[in-house]
Amino acid sequence: MGNQVARVGNTSHRKVESGAATGAGNANHGTNVAASANAVVSKSEPDHPNSHTQFFPIESLAKTLSQLSYQEGHVNGITKSVFEKYLFPTHPELSEKLFTYLHHNAHGTTAYISTTAFKQQAEKFLSVMNDQAILENYIKMYSNIKNGGNVTPEMLRALLMCCYQLAMENNSTSLCLHSQQIINAVVVSCFHGKTSLSTSYVSNWIGQHCPRLVYGLQRYVVHVLTTAYRNGKALLSKEQPQPPVEMVTPVLEKSDREFPQANLLPISYVWLLSCTLPQCYLQTNDSPKDITHALIARRTGSICPRHWTLLYNSGEHGTGANRFLHHVLGYRGPTLLIIRAASIEKDEECPTFCVCSAVEWRESHLYWGDEDSMGIQLIPSYKIMEKGPKILYLNTNIRGYPHGLRLGSDPRSPLISIDESFHSVSIAGAPYRIASLEVWGCGDTKLREKQLEIKKWQVKEAEKQRVVKLSASEWLDHPDRYLLELAGRASYNESNK
Secondary structure (H helix, E strand, O other), X not given: OOOOOOOOOOOOOOOOOOOOOOOHHHOOHHHHHHHHHHHHHOOOOOOOOOOXXXXXXXXXXXXXXXHHHHHHHOOOOEOHHHHHHHHOOOOHHHHHHHHHHHHHHOOOOOOOEOHHHXXXXXXXXXXXXXXXXXXXXXXXXXXXXXXXXXXXXXXXXXXXXXXXXXXXXXXXXXXXXXHHHHHHHHHHHHHOOOOOEOHHHHHHHHHHHOOOOOHHHHHHHHHHHHHHHHHHHHOOOOOOOOOOOOOOOOOOOOOOOOOOOOOOOOHHHHHHHHOOOOHHHOOOOOOOOOHHHHHHHHHHOOOOOOOOEEEEEHHHHOOOHHHHHHHHOOOOOOEEEEEEEOOOOOOOOOOEEEEEEOOOOOOOOOOEOOOOOEEEEEEOOOEEEEEOOOOEEEEOOOOOOOOEEEEOOOOOOOOEEEXXXXXXXXXXXXXXXXXXXXXXXXXXXXXXXXXXXXXXXXHHHHHHHHOOXXXXXXXXXXXXXXXXXXXXXXXXXXXXX
């Protein structure tokens, strides 16, 4: 992910003491950059009035925030209230967490943070390029950073909700009835009933099961810190909320009240899956043509894919292996199979799983799939069940081999096994009745168009086989004529001419 920012050198340079004698007038640009980096990295170094960062946006932002803090509170520094009011007016919790994180790392002894310390810590925060290090920063930010740095379920839930809300800001389907359910599934899976975990454990778990969780959050924070200064002293406090731009997506959640039979993939599930799935499921050649859509996609990083297409829905297209094969075979792109098992008790959540195939589905007596094939448990707890090559199996007509659909590297004990009728499923040996099946195509529109063209061609060929045109001479020697005569049907022979 990284932070795509450009640095602008200051006209003034910081003097660097060195054991080796060097001419101050001949100090090169690389020495100045190294001196600035050393000032940022060092946590214990006291603030010097002559120290400068070399990142112009942060320099300008710190100056403006300092002036506003002095005007509103007569403080020679940057206060938390000014930080929230002028940078994150619509996200107060994120503002409080980020300010506390910067203040803690600056070893501040006052309620506010000095201007120099803010510049140092902000540039240090933006200089982190490693994805795992960025994730760890946000886990620490939402942890009990002042009292040991442990993470509670409520803290992780707050981070997940912040990431989800930011991803849904410019999406017309932001209201999702299942958002709390899927977020709670992540928390339950991570904590396993424990009340507190270390930041390192949580960051490692998230990095394994939801590696792109904070991508949108990081890009939003970087965007605010590096562009807010352009609005002058008002910064972002008077920024008018933009009208919601409808990002066209087929993954629309429908209200149960309006569509009681609809059971499509909720948008909150799509968001979390996009934080987990490999890039082949998320990338597409279809880029937004509208400039507004393109800018929003670039800013948010296209958190939710727009190109997923519904290939098969058991509630609409019918149940059974034949219906599944008819709608899925021939699609030469990545697909997601969503399996909803019927819960035993009415009050229980329906166990939901996702079988991810990065290659085209095919029938075979052998296991297939590449390294991006995987199985994910969505509900009641969220986790990657297995990932790797040759973990998928589909067979409905080859004799002598098991029939049905399977996922798992061990043929003797598959993690997911759908029977040959596609009416029941076994999850790690536990049998369930299938409530619904959905298959989503994750390729571009051209793949879907090719699949539909193939199906149209197959229908035409079938129609041709039904209508057989015979000449009079061919009909005289045709075996069907003899069968009709035996049944008493008048024949068209020479006497009828």
